[in-house]
Amino acid sequence: MESALGVDGGSASVRLRKRKSALYRVAPGGAGGRGAGIWGSFYLCLFTIALRQLNCFLVQTSFVPDEYWQSLEVAHHMVFNYGYLTWEWAEGLRSYLYPLFFASIYKVLHLFSVDNVQLLIWLPRIVQALLAALADVKLYSLVKQLDGAETAKWVYFCQLSSWFTWYCCTRTLSNTMETVLTTFALCYYPMEGTKMGSSIRYLTLASLAFLIRPTAVILWAPLLLSHFWREPMKQNLILYKYVPLGVITLGSSLIIDRIFFGKWVVVQLNFLKFNVLQNLATFYGSHPWHWYFTQGWPVVLGTHLPFFIHGCFQAPRRHHIFLVVVLWTVTAYSMLSHKEFRFIYPVLPICMVFCGHSLKKLQKWKKAAVSFLLVSNLVPILYTGLVHQRGALDIMGHLQELCSTISTPTQASVFMLMPCHSTPYYSHVHCPLQMRFLQCPPDLTGKTNYFDEADLFYSNPLSWLKEEFHGNATLLPSHLVFFSVLKQDISPFLVSNGYEKTATFFHTHLPQGRIGSHIYIYKRNQTPL
Structure with a gap:
């Protein structure tokens, strides 16, 4: 009988403690209650934002x-x-x-x-x-x-x-x-x-x-x-x-x-x-x-x-x-x-x-x-x-430095000889720097043999550059930006027009096709070689 009473009394005590615990949990501001839930959500949100x-x-x-x-x-x-x-x-x-x-x-x-x-x-x-x-x-x-x-x-x-x-x-x-x-x-x-x-x-x-x-x-x-x-x-x-x-x-x-x-x-x-x-x-x-x-x-x-x-x-x-x-x-x-x-x-x-x-x-x-x-x-x-594909952003920081020169008589100009839209543009330069890139709009006219500007360039880069600038030095940009895989193809153009490499940026360990492992920036001298 004492054992039974002891068990019953213990069970009643446990039930009473559980009721109190439940009341404490639902009490506003109590530990584990609504207040704790709000603070828990706040800290979770703060941690996630950070x-x-x-x-x-x-x-x-x-x-x-x-x-x-x-x-x-x-x-x-x-x-x-x-x-x-x-x-x-x-x-x-x-x-x-x-x-x-x-x-x-x-x-x-x-x-x-x-x-x-x-x-x-x-x-x-x-x-x-x-x-x-x-x-x-x-x-x-x-x-x-x-x-x-x-x-x-x-x-x-x-x-x-x-x-x-x-x-x-x-x-x-x-x-x-x-x-x-x-x-x-x-x-x-x-x-x-x-x-x-x-x-x-x-x-x-x-x-x-x-x-x-x-x-x-x-x-x-x-x-x-x-x-x-x-x-x-x-x-x-x-x-x-x-x-x-x-x-x-x-x-x-x-x-x-x-x-x-x-x-x-x-x-x-x-x-x-x-x-x-x-x-x-x-x-x-x-x-x-x-x-x-x-x-x-x-x-x-x-x-x-x-x-x-x-x-x-x-x-x-x-x-x-x-x-x-x-x-x-x-x-x-x-x-x-x-x-x-x-x-x-x-x-x-x-x-x-x-x-x-x-x-x-x-x-x-x-x-x-x-x-x-x-x-x-x-x-x-x-x-x-x-690491992977960071060069496209790194070069924009370098080009942004040219903004300080655009008010001089000899303004800077940049031609990106890369697959179109390889880099950001004015949102990462924020000055009216003269910039140009190879165009690649799709054919909306239904032509069977359609080639965009980028395709025409990459089919014969050296010939395209000579034809584009007609040997006129005044048309040449002050800076050229291109992937490392292009250097061998256009080296004669670079040398004959006085371009020298001024910066190299790593881009990817996985070069593929027109995308090279590095991006080069070449600047043209006032007196070409």
């Missing part, structure tokens, strides 16, 4: 031309009224909405007379890094709400340790903004099994992603169809959500583009027509249909790939829609001939959700898995961020 800012400054390499030519260069032209707009802007294939974001930053700097070239280069990336950090936190919050804090912790770790996310998330690419907006939108998407709330927020964010990059419709198609299928008030969803929001967002885009183009242009339609219906993007390269599955996706996921596959079998049923989105997006992009790693970047955060579920289930191997992911991703993070 990490992404470090991420920003540890990425000092170039990736693709669009991170400058479709964003910063356009913004520079909008604010400072000089620069260069590529053929896409003449054809109305791009919306001014995304460059307007950076133009706003440039305008503020200009108004306060602090438009220093370093601020023009770094401030847009710092802001992009801030948005990326907020997206990381929102992804954590989404998974925490759906699957609990433990799973959210591992998803957050996978997101931060992804080498491709580190490589892309601070770049001024439309794909990066599409990824950020998609992640934000998913946090408000009505998942299966959850209460159907207001869909305005997720639809607004998804619409913005579409306006910035029309191919976002590929990713959102299965999500919109799933929502429509599960929505009991389908007619109201169309009449009071889809239609009004579509009219407002498209109307806003039309007005913005009307202001800057000077005419009415439906850029989203032009974009889809050029890239999908006419498939003219193949001018910039094509790949076999399976490229994303055999190369693109494995490279983007990196060493997270086995954890993604494992996580697909571990994630709960409600996440099947995410798996459908990933597989559909990769399959849809596989149907297009022109393929790039960055095109499937928006589904990478979704893949990290499955990777997080995998790590949660790996009880005995968890420490080994974490160490493996950290070490295996650290190498490409540092190499691609600090």
Whole structure:
């Protein structure tokens, strides 16, 4: 009897302590209560922002031309009224909405007379890094709400340790903004099994992603169809959500583009027509249909790939829609001939959700898995961020020094004998320095044998240079910039016109075709040899 009473008394005592503990947890400001949750979220956000800012400054390499030519260069032209707009802007294939974001930053700097070239280069990336950090936190919050804090912790770790996310998330690419907006939108998407709330927020964010990059419709198609299928008030969803929001967002885009183009242009339609219906993007390269599955996706996921596959079998049923989105997006992009790693970047955060579920289930191997992911991703993070293709940015800093000479009678001029758009342009120089590069617009007339200026040059560089300048010394630029692979072909031209090498910049350990391992800068003497 004493033993029984002792057990009962102990159990009652335990139950009482549990009640008190529960009350203490829910008390505002109590340790582990709402106040602690708020502070926990604050510190998580602060840490993520600090990490992404470090991420920003540890990425000092170039990736693709669009991170400058479709964003910063356009913004520079909008604010400072000089620069260069590529053929896409003449054809109305791009919306001014995304460059307007950076133009706003440039305008503020200009108004306060602090438009220093370093601020023009770094401030847009710092802001992009801030948005990326907020997206990381929102992804954590989404998974925490759906699957609990433990799973959210591992998803957050996978997101931060992804080498491709580190490589892309601070770049001024439309794909990066599409990824950020998609992640934000998913946090408000009505998942299966959850209460159907207001869909305005997720639809607004998804619409913005579409306006910035029309191919976002590929990713959102299965999500919109799933929502429509599960929505009991389908007619109201169309009449009071889809239609009004579509009219407002498209109307806003039309007005913005009307202001800057000077005419009415439906850029989203032009974009889809050029890239999908006419498939003219193949001018910039094509790949076999399976490229994303055999190369693109494995490279983007990196060493997270086995954890993604494992996580697909571990994630709960409600996440099947995410798996459908990933597989559909990769399959849809596989149907297009022109393929790039960055095109499937928006589904990478979704893949990290499955990777997080995998790590949660790996009880005995968890420490080994974490160490493996950290070490295996650290190498490409540092190499691609600090070494690979850095010459294209380093030479711009050197050319910017020429700005101090443009007010002299003998003005400096630069000719970049490189594949077109190999480097940034006026956004990284910020002075009216005379610059020229080899043009490479696609053929929009349907000619069978079409060669752009860059193709004509590389077919016979020495002959092209002689014909271009006609032996007239007054037409020669003061500086030539080219990859090391070109030196042997144009050496006679350099010697006969008095050019001497003044700077060499490392670019890549993996030279290929027209891309050399180093970039040379040659300056012309006043008295040629």
